[in-house]
Amino acid sequence: MSQVLPVEITEEVKQSFINYAMSVIVNRALPDVRDGLKPVQRRILFAMYQEGLLPGRKHSKSAGVVGEVIKKYHPHGDQAVYDAMVRLAQEWNLRYPLIDGQGNFGSVDGDPAAAYRYTEARLSPIALELLRDIDKDTVDFVENFDGTAEEPTVLPAGFPNLLANGSTGIAVGMATSIPPHNLGELINALAAMIDDPEITLDGVMQHLPGPDFPTGGRLNRVGLKRAYETGKGSLRLRARVRTEERGGRRMLVVTEIPYQVNKASLISQIASLVRAKKLEDISGLRDESDRQGMRIVIELKRGANPDVVLNQLFKQTNLQTSFTINMLAIVNGEPRVLPLLAMMRAYLDHRREVVVRRTRFDLKKAEDRAHVLEGLLIALDHLDEVIALIRASRDGAEAKAGLMERFALSEVQAQAILDMRLQRLTGLEREKLQAEYRELQETIAYLRAILADETRLWGVVKDELLAIREKFADERRTLITEFAEGFNPEDLIEDEPMVITMTAAGFLKRTPLEDYRAQGRGGMGAKAGRTKDEDEATRVFVAQMHDDLLFFTNRGRVYREKVFELPEAQRTARGTHVKSFLPLEEGEEIKALLSLRSLTDPGYFVFATRKGVVKKTAIRDYQNLNASGLIAINLIEGDDLVDVRIAGSGAEVVMATRGGKAIRFPLDEVRATGRASQGVRGIRLKEGDEVVSLIVVPKDWEGDLLAISSHGYGKRTPLEEYPLQGRGGQGVITFKLNEKVGHLAALLAVDGDEDLLVLSRGGLAIRTRVRTISQYSRPTSGVKVMNLASGDEIASAFVIKPHD
Incomplete structure (x- = not known):
């Protein structure tokens, strides 16, 4: 008579889950430390041995093997058994394949194997060494799931399969990841351990320097010894790449890829980055792999630096990957993480x-x-x-x-x-x-x-x-070396000046400064950038290739990119949209750009907003700036960022407005605040007026302020004509405005030896010597600096230092 027992559901679920977890851990997902095999792998090899599918004999249908395994030893799905069998035959997955497959067993491109009714298999010669002497009572046997046959609990394992072929598997709450090794080196290390049972890890590593992956590649030895000591760690793998030249053009040729990287996916990944203009120096990509070996050809544009491109590929693609080491195996029926020496000793025992x-x-x-x-x-x-x-x-x-x-x-x-x-x-x-x-x-x-x-x-x-x-034993495939993961491509890039241009629609480019030729005052200018309707150039300045470029947005955030990482384009090209390389949110726009050598420099960032707010924050407060950006300034609703400058102690600030007013005051009057602060009033604005320029100059500076109007008029005025006032005043007149000259477009600090680069909203640019622009007093309009087409006006202007 049946009996119903009441139990707590929480206790039942807990115990049932523990039972399930231990079953998965011990009987499915983790290898035995002795023969390096999971139960399904052991059953496949033993079934093939029992069926007489030995090396030198005829291959047999995989369907028959799968059926035999399921029938006698492994009461699970046929596809799971076949998948495990296929992996044992794949030379790019196993350093020493245990099954000799005939037919389509997949490819390094990720192609699946043919169905088991088409493929055939037999044991490989080295697999026989795992089974040798199994008929001599060398291992224990247990009854199978239905008591009709016996199966071994472990194989004799004539060679150290766990370390030779490695293992990966995910159980419940734990996972194993053991790298493969070179069999010759591994046996030398085991022989040394037999000769000297007290051998140290350093002694073992003289024979076994590190993993040896079936796909070759290069392995960074940094962290390797620690991983062997603890059984846990992470290693860096890189593809093996050489540079070739054909027809005057250089190309990168990939001959070996990191372990477990899908070749087809890798090629697709590179192609996607090229299309997104994140890898601008690549002109062609093709797969020339054949039976002779792997060959992925990456053609470079003329003038491209192969080392720079290669390290960009390492950074952005699976040409460089990490291999996690977690040397977890079943020892005496329990999962244990073992250091290398303990794993070797377990095998020898x-x-x-x-x-x-x-x-x-x-x-x-x-x-x-x-x-x-x-x-x-x-x-x-x-x-x-x-x-x-x-x-x-x-x-x-x-x-x-x-x-x-x-x-x-x-x-x-x-x-x-x-x-x-x-x-x-x-x-x-x-x-x-x-x-x-x-x-x-x-x-x-x-x-x-x-x-x-x-x-x-x-x-x-x-x-x-x-x-x-x-x-x-065979030759080592993976080269163990040391490579600087923090490779700095700046070492290979000339630190030349570049013109950074961004349009209102967010298209950005860098162009060599030498592309802008110097002209006389009053010229019409050269075409600087292709624009479309309602897309006008709004930000232009000069930066060095090695500079950090800081992007300040309308939402008060700041992002960072290296200048040399920006897309280069010709003067007449539109450029690449900033969202292709910055993680901008919906509605977030760039409002100010700034180039800087280091975020650990002393000094301050000085912010000016359209509504006259000024803020000072230490540069070092931004040194944790990463790809996701940081808060730069807390803007009040309806305000926008106008500009950001760098200043040291004792500097002076000049803020100029669209209505032709300017105020000069000591920066010390602005208290330094944190990144997320709002700032204080810098200039009191009349209704309808707004700030257009921010200038920061050293104390006792004796240069001029160069004013440019929206209709192309300009002048120089000595700074001393601008009285030093207290922060928050209305300022003084800096430009006599009327319908002819338009409104004030920009106010710049100049010494007289620089060049002036002026850009119009229509995309025209002119470069002229600052000294050719005459000096005038504050309440004047100056002279014509740039002739504009009807409807066009000045978008921005900046100075080019003599060393540029």
């Missing part, structure tokens, strides 16, 4: 046990045979008497008993005499039996010596490993 059990098996077999031969030889020594005794017996039982009593034989010996064929009674057969007996005595002595002498026992383990090394 397993091999010692296998050799002991095999030796005992062989010894018993030899002793049993010798025992039989002793009886046969006794019978031959008394042949006439034996024959007479047998002839006189009524039946076999009486004959056996008589032989045992007369010659003191065992039942086994007596039965062997009775079973002996008459031809064995010849003299020649007697000699063969005596020779066999002598050989058996030698074998027995040898086997007993192995079991009696620990040194000799370990010598057998070592000799067998060395024999496998001679048979299967």
Whole structure:
């Protein structure tokens, strides 16, 4: 009669989940430290061995193998078994494949294997070493899931498969990731451990310098020793790339890729970055791989620096990856993270046990045979008497008993005499039996010596490993080296001046300064950038290639990019949209740009907003600036950022307005505040007026302020004509405005030796010497600096220092 027991659901769920987790951990996802195999892998290999699918024999349909595994050993899905079988045959996944597959078993491009009804397989030669001596009671067997057959709990493992082929797997709450190694190096290290059981990790690494991946590549040794010491770590892998030249053009040729990287996905990844203009120096990409090996060709534009492009590829693509090490394996039925030495010792202990059990098996077999031969030889020594005794017996039982009593034989010996064929009674057969007996005595002595002498026992383990090394060892594929992950491409890039241009629609470019030719005052200018309707150039300045370019947005955030990382374009090109390389949110726009050598420099950022607010914040407050940006200033609703400048202690600030007013005051009147602050009033504005320029100059500076109007008029006025006032006033007149000259477009600080670069909203630019622009007093309009087409006006202006 059934009985219903009430239980707490929380306890039932907890216990059931623990049972499930342990089942997955021990019986499915993690390898055994001894043979390096997961249960499904072990069952596949054993089933193929039982079916006689040995090296040198004919391949057999994979469907048959899968069926045999499911039928006898692994009551799970057929596709799961086949997937595990396929991986054992893939030379780009296993350093030493355990299955010799025939047919389509997938590719490094990620192509799936053909269905199991099409492919065929057999054991590879090295897989046979995992199974060798399995019939000699070397490992324990258990009943299968339905009690109809037996399967091994572990394989004899003639070579260290776990470290040679590595393993990856995800269980419940834990995962394993063990890298593959070179078999020859690994066996050398194991031999050294046998010779010196107290060997250190440094001693082992003299023989085993590090992992050896099936796809080759380059491995950074940084962090490797620590990973071996603890069983956990992370390693950097890089593709192996060489530079070639064809037809005057350089190209990068990838011949080896990092382990577990999909070649087709890698090529697609590079192509996507090229289309997004994040890799601007690449002109072509193709896959020339064939049966001879891998060859991915990346063609470079003329003048491109291969080292810079390569390191951009390492940074942005899977040409450089990380391999996580977590050396988790099943030890005595429990999951454990093992350092390298412990994992090697566990394997050697397993091999010692296998050799002991095999030796005992062989010894018993030899002793049993010798025992039989002793009886046969006794019978031959008394042949006439034996024959007479047998002839006189009524039946076999009486004959056996008589032989045992007369010659003191065992039942086994007596039965062997009775079973002996008459031809064995010849003299020649007697000699063969005596020779066999002598050989058996030698074998027995040898086997007993192995079991009696620990040194000799370990010598057998070592000799067998060395024999496998001679048979299967190959050359190392992965180059272990040290490469600076913090490679600075600035070392390879000339620090030349560039003109940074951004349009109202957010298109950005950098153009060599030399592309802008100097002209006389009043010229029409050269075409500076292609614009479309309602897309006008709004930000232009000069920066060095090695500078950090800081992007300040309308939402008060700041982002950073290196100038050399920006897309380069010709003077007449539109450029690339800023959202393609900055993580701007919806509605976020760039309002100010600033170039800087280092965010650890002393000094301050000085901010000016359209509504007359000024703010001062230490540069070092922004040194944690990363790709996601930081808050730069807290703007009040309806206000916008006009400009940001760099200043030191004692500097003076000039703020100029669209209505032709300017105020000059000491920066010390502005208290330094944090990044997220709002700032204080810098200039009091009349209704409808707004700030257009921010100037920061050193104390006692004796230069001029150069004013440019929207209709192209300009002048220079000595700074001393602008009285030093208190912060927050209305300022003084700096430009006489009327319909002819327009409104004030920009106010700049100049020494007189610079060039002036003026850009119109229509995309025209002119570069002229500052000294050609005459000096005038504050309440004047100046002279024509740039002729504009009807409807066009000045967008911005900036000075180019003499060293530029």
